[in-house]
Amino acid sequence: MGDDSRALAVMPGELATKARQLDPYPWFREMRAQGAVRYDDARGTYDAFHYDEVVELSVEYERFGKEGTSFLDGAWMSRDPPIHTDLRSMAENYFRPSYVQEHYGPAVERHVERLVDEAVARDGPFDFVEAVAKPLPILVIAEMLGVPSEKLDTFREWSTALIGAPTEPTEAAKQDVQERMLAAIDSLNDFFRDAIERREDEPKDDLITKFVQAESAYEHIERENTVACCGMLLVAGNVTTTAYMTSALWTFIEEGTIPELQGETVDLGDALEEVLRYRTPVMPQKRIAREDTELGGVEVPEGSLVTGWLSSANRDEAVFENPDEFDPTRSYDETPIPFGKGIHYCLGAPLANLEAQTLFTELLDRIDGATLATDEITPYFSPEIYGAAELPVTLRT
Numbered sequence: 001m002g003d004d005s006r007a008l009a010v011m012p013g014e015l016a017t018k019a020r021q022l023d024p025y026p027w028f029r030e031m032r033a034q035g036a037v038r039y040d041d042a043r044g045t046y047d048a049f050h051y052d053e054v055v056e057l058s059v060e061y062e063r064f065g066k067e068g069t070s071f072l073d074g075a076w077m078s079r080d081p082p083i084h085t086d087l088r089s090m091a092e093n094y095f096r097p098s099y100v101q102e103h104y105g106p107a108v109e110r111h112v113e114r115l116v117d118e119a120v121a122r123d124g125p126f127d128f129v130e131a132v133a134k135p136l137p138i139l140v141i142a143e144m145l146g147v148p149s150e151k152l153d154t155f156r157e158w159s160t161a162l163i164g165a166p167t168e169p170t171e172a173a174k175q176d177v178q179e180r181m182l183a184a185i186d187s188l189n190d191f192f193r194d195a196i197e198r199r200e201d202e203p204k205d206d207l208i209t210k211f212v213q214a215e216s217a218y219e220h221i222e223r224e225n226t227v228a229c230c231g232m233l234l235v236a237g238n239v240t241t242t243a244y245m246t247s248a249l250w251t252f253i254e255e256g257t258i259p260e261l262q263g264e265t266v267d268l269g270d271a272l273e274e275v276l277r278y279r280t281p282v283m284p285q286k287r288i289a290r291e292d293t294e295l296g297g298v299e300v301p302e303g304s305l306v307t308g309w310l311s312s313a314n315r316d317e318a319v320f321e322n323p324d325e326f327d328p329t330r331s332y333d334e335t336p337i338p339f340g341k342g343i344h345y346c347l348g349a350p351l352a353n354l355e356a357q358t359l360f361t362e363l364l365d366r367i368d369g370a371t372l373a374t375d376e377i378t379p380y381f382s383p384e385i386y387g388a389a390e391l392p393v394t395l396r397t
């Protein structure tokens with residue numbers, strides 16, 4: 001188990017207002033102008049804001065490790081090589097773009113069709129988050145893992161508890177979030193320990209069975225790691241993909257992109273990629289310095305927590321022209337990094353993209369237009385996730 005203060009992402013004081021949660025970008029710009037890296041005493045972390053240093057933090061895994069940065073410490077997301085290598089390779093084959101498309105494409109389409117049918121049948125305004133963006137990722141990953149759909153509400157609760165973060169750096173706030181997080185991890189682990197044992201006697205055509213059958217082939221994998229990995233997969237892609245799909249519709253309405261997408265003067269894949277740069281769903285990534293080192297000209301002692309702000313890197317004016325403009329036709333010299341980079345590059349990126357691509361292909365085909373049914377977007381209040389907590393919309397069919 002990692003040091004508590006590192007496993008919890010604490011809200012930077014500067015982002016702790018509703019207005020800043022909705023628009024953190026002026027603050028990121030200000031911080032980039034002040035320098036590449038700063039130390040925040042209140043949260044006990046170095047913060048990196050420039051693209052180059054955020055990439056350096058991601059790819060230099062021997063200098064900047066992940067061990068101890070999360071409470072889900074059995075899973076590979078928070079481990080370093082060699083165990084990270086084994087755990088990741090156990091799952092990697094099932095998350096490659098071609099595998100995901102071939103094996104899970106039909107399930108994604110089935111869920112999308114039903115959710116879009118229900119959405120277009122609505123007469124008035126409805127919350128796109130609750131109706132579409134929240135259910136889709138959880139339905140898909142639950143089916144992939146082979147867990148029952150009656151438990152979806154519970155899985156969602158666990159997912160939400162696991163990305164919980166204190167919104168202020170007080171001990172009481174940390175304690176509260178930590179207790180809920182640890183309880184969710186216990187429940188998640190109990191659930192998967194049991195499911196894994198049952199697969200040993202009764203194999204099924206699902207990912208849990210594939211992991212159980214593969215684990216003995218890997219030197220560094222113990223049963224508890226497999227348990228933690230299933231839990232991680234169940235929760236890692238929920239809140240993130242929900243935020244992604246919500247930001248996509250929000251941005252397409254706000255920027256008037258829907259007719260261009262329907263007329264195919266703008267490519268949907270390009271527009272979705274630009275949404276991920278413009279409204280990056282996972283704002284920070286955390287690392288711990290494994291040696292005395294340096295980042296962006298600032299000395300970083302061994303053991304220090306370092307936070308790299310992906311959301312700031314993706315708006316870095318040194319890399320992206322007019323970074324605060326949503327431009328789905330832009331071309332890149334350097335690619336945006338909404339899914340991180342290096343050995344911890346998001347395993348679920350092809351799945352998240354398949355879900356978003358399938359959803360918007362279907363939705364844009366079925367509507368004449370869409371409008372926001374509110375003047376005021378409520379942000380997802382979190383130091384980790386950027387997005388709208390609710391998106392009231394009206395669809396014109």
Ligand code: HEM
Binds near residue numbers: 233286340349
């Ligand atoms: C738009 C949706 C998503 C976003 C923005 C996102 C973002 C990220 C980021 C930034 C990382 C790297 C963190 C770091 O380097 O510290 C990551 C890692 C990861 N993501 Fe995602 N993610 C998304 C969806 C998913 C989905 C759908 C799944 C699985 C079902 C998933 C599973 C993972 C896993 C397992 C890792 C750890 C990879 C490793 O450490 O080797 N993610 N994600």
